[in-house]
Amino acid sequence: MTDISETAPVTVPDPRTAATAPRPDPSSIWAFRGTLSRRAQIGIGVGTSVGLLLIWEAVARIGLVNTTFLPSPSTVLSSMLMMVQKQNLLQHAGISTLRVWVAFILAAVMAIPIGILMSSYRVVGAALEPIIDFIRYLPVPALVPLSIIWFGVGESTKLYLLWLGTFFQLVLLVADDMRRVPHEYIEIAHTLGANTRQTLRDVAFRAMLPGLVDNLRITLGWCWTYLIIAEIVAADSGIGFVIWTARRYMKTPEVMAGVVVIGVIGLVTDQLLRALHRRAFRYL
Amino acid sequence: MIEPYLAFHGVTKRFGDLDVVAQPFSISVARNEFVVFLGPSGCGKTTLMRMIGGLETPSSGAICLEGLPVGGPDHRRGMVFQSYSSFPWLTVAENVLFGMRYRKDLTEQQKLARRDNYLELVGLYDFSDAYPNKVSGGMRQRVAIARTLAAGSDVMLMDEPFGALDAQRRERLQVELRAIQRRDAKTIVFVTHDVEEAVFLADRVIVFSKRPARVMADIDITERLGAERPLELRDSPEFFQLRNAVLRLLREAAGDEE
Ligand SMILES: Nc1ncnc2c1ncn2[C@@H]1O[C@H](COP(=O)(O)OP(=O)(O)OP(=O)(O)O)[C@@H](O)[C@H]1O
Ligand SMILES: [Mg+2]
Numbered sequence: 261m262t263d264i265s266e267t268a269p270v271t272v273p274d275p276r277t278a279a280t281a282p283r284p285d286p287s288s289i290w291a292f293r294g295t296l297s298r299r300a301q302i303g304i305g306v307g308t309s310v311g312l313l314l315i316w317e318a319v320a321r322i323g324l325v326n327t328t329f330l331p332s333p334s335t336v337l338s339s340m341l342m343m344v345q346k347q348n349l350l351q352h353a354g355i356s357t358l359r360v361w362v363a364f365i366l367a368a369v370m371a372i373p374i375g376i377l378m379s380s381y382r383v384v385g386a387a388l389e390p391i392i393d394f395i396r397y398l399p400v401p402a403l404v405p406l407s408i409i410w411f412g413v414g415e416s417t418k419l420y421l422l423w424l425g426t427f428f429q430l431v432l433l434v435a436d437d438m439r440r441v442p443h444e445y446i447e448i449a450h451t452l453g454a455n456t457r458q459t460l461r462d463v464a465f466r467a468m469l470p471g472l473v474d475n476l477r478i479t480l481g482w483c484w485t486y487l488i489i490a491e492i493v494a495a496d497s498g499i500g501f502v503i504w505t506a507r508r509y510m511k512t513p514e515v516m517a518g519v520v521v522i523g524v525i526g527l528v529t530d531q532l533l534r535a536l537h538r539r540a541f542r543y544l
Numbered sequence: 545m546i547e548p549y550l551a552f553h554g555v556t557k558r559f560g561d562l563d564v565v566a567q568p569f570s571i572s573v574a575r576n577e578f579v580v581f582l583g584p585s586g587c588g589k590t591t592l593m594r595m596i597g598g599l600e601t602p603s604s605g606a607i608c609l610e611g612l613p614v615g616g617p618d619h620r621r622g623m624v625f626q627s628y629s630s631f632p633w634l635t636v637a638e639n640v641l642f643g644m645r646y647r648k649d650l651t652e653q654q655k656l657a658r659r660d661n662y663l664e665l666v667g668l669y670d671f672s673d674a675y676p677n678k679v680s681g682g683m684r685q686r687v688a689i690a691r692t693l694a695a696g697s698d699v700m701l702m703d704e705p706f707g708a709l710d711a712q713r714r715e716r717l718q719v720e721l722r723a724i725q726r727r728d729a730k731t732i733v734f735v736t737h738d739v740e741e742a743v744f745l746a747d748r749v750i751v752f753s754k755r756p757a758r759v760m761a762d763i764d765i766t767e768r769l770g771a772e773r774p775l776e777l778r779d780s781p782e783f784f785q786l787r788n789a790v791l792r793l794l795r796e797a798a799g800d801e802e
Contacts, residue, residue, distance in 0.1 A: 447597075448623060448625070448629075451618070451622055452622075462645070466631070542675070544632070
């Protein structure tokens with residue numbers, strides 16, 4: 261073995277061009293998979309939203325777009341205020357919210373026990389899974405005519421459509437939550453002398469609860485989607501009705517105001533439920 | 545003849561067409577004995593232990609506790625698993641208390657007193673109000689041990705309970721577990737892959753062959769090392785020799801794999 265350095269000169273890599281892995285500055289907001297303080301996150305979120313609104317406003321004012329199609333945010337806001345005063349917008353929003361919650365609670369009250377049973381007893385799972393899986397893939401709008409034939413155009417049609425859109429999805433989500441409960445927990449309960457009912461109540465249900473609450477929150481969001489369909493098709497009240505009526509007269513600002521109201525209700529509900537989740541499941 | 549405390553009488557076990565224990569398996573474990581099952585991966589140690597716990601039923605033969613065949617699980621045979629050993633939604637103290645939740649023969653006062661007693665015993669009293677995700681892996685295993693003790697289990701079944709811990713924590717817990725077992729007079733069946741752990745903890749090490757499981761060796765450790773197991777024992781030549789002997793047996797048991 262000869263000394264390599266004598267025959268072949270060792271090349272010292274230039275530190276500026278050295279092909280080492282980039283070492284990002286961890287304090288940079290662009291750090292790959294880095295962290296960001298809560299305040300910074302909120303600030304950036306609000307900043308982006310406000311920025312977009314301003315651009316939109318400017319675009320509408322300058323006249324780059326036809327305001328019949330894209331009215332400015334300020335116009336939308338002022339029609340929203342007008343609608344609150346003259347068209348009972350809040351009342352319509354209240355009715356819609358009530359419908360969503362009634363149908364959602366109905367779906368949840370039925371889906372939770374059934375989902376739990378499906379994962380607790382193979383027979384129940386085997387019996388129900390094919391049916392539920394099939395119905396789950398039926399698009400809710402396609403069922404509108406059928407539900408009008410069955411229930412007419414009254415309140416029950418809307419509740420039924422909402423229920424239809426959430427129940428079958430929720431059952432499978434609940435069943436999944438239950439299936440994911442580690443078998444060790446169940447066995448621990450059994451070796452401590454718990455019977456099946458006690459194991460379900462004190463351990464399995466408790467273990468699945470965080471996942472369940474999360475899935476309820478997500479499903480509640482879907483309820484709003486179906487609500488609008490239901491209210492457009494068959495209603496004389498509710499946000500969907502307001503939007504659809506405004507569309508008929510090409511009152512774009514009012515259409516948008518209605519959409520924004522739904523967005524706001526959705527956002528607020530979602531944040532409230534998230535906060536609830538954080539408080540209730542501190543141990544996570 | 546005195547009826548042994550815990551006994552396998554000609555037990556076999558099949559899962560479908562997979563023979564886990566083919567030859568009828570018989571051993572007996574004395575009261576307050578610390579028995580360690582050692583064997584190649586997949587040989588059936590967990591299955592044997594779960595049968596004691598009543599979480600699996602033998603395909604033939606019987607497992608008897610104090611002469612009576614064991615049925616389904618109950619609080620006299622407690623389990624400590626490697627993972628998911630404590631409930632994350634309960635605090636350390638609540639987890640230990642949960643061990644007695646279904647015992648009707650204890651008053652609330654007695655339960656609380658037992659809870660505090662066992663929290664103290666495993667050195668977790670100061671962490672009573674912490675949630676399991678806020679304490680170390682070793683502490684979580686101690687929570688499970690305290691829960692099982694508080695439940696009043698006479699037999700503790702431990703399936704690689706320290707498998708996920710670093711070496712130092714493991715050693716500390718081994719010393720503690722051995723002390724608890726001596727002090728509280730428990731019968732323990734313990735499964736591990738770690739030969740040193742087996743020799744250090746056990747009164748008796750049982751080495752299994754590859755699946756289908758057969759007993760390759762049944763080694764009386766206490767006869768050779770005594771019942772006291774201070775940490776220093778690990779450095780003694782006797783321990784070292786015994787460890788090597790068991791390791792050789794285990795290699796033989798694993799057979800042509802190596
Ligand atoms: N419920 C079950 N159904 C079917 N096969 C099973 C079941 N439980 C265990 N087995 C099989 O039985 C054999 C023994 O498994 P067991 O878990 O008892 O082995 P082990 O000695 O504990 O292994 P390890 O050291 O890897 O934990 C394995 O081949 C396993 O796949
Ligand atoms: Mg195992």
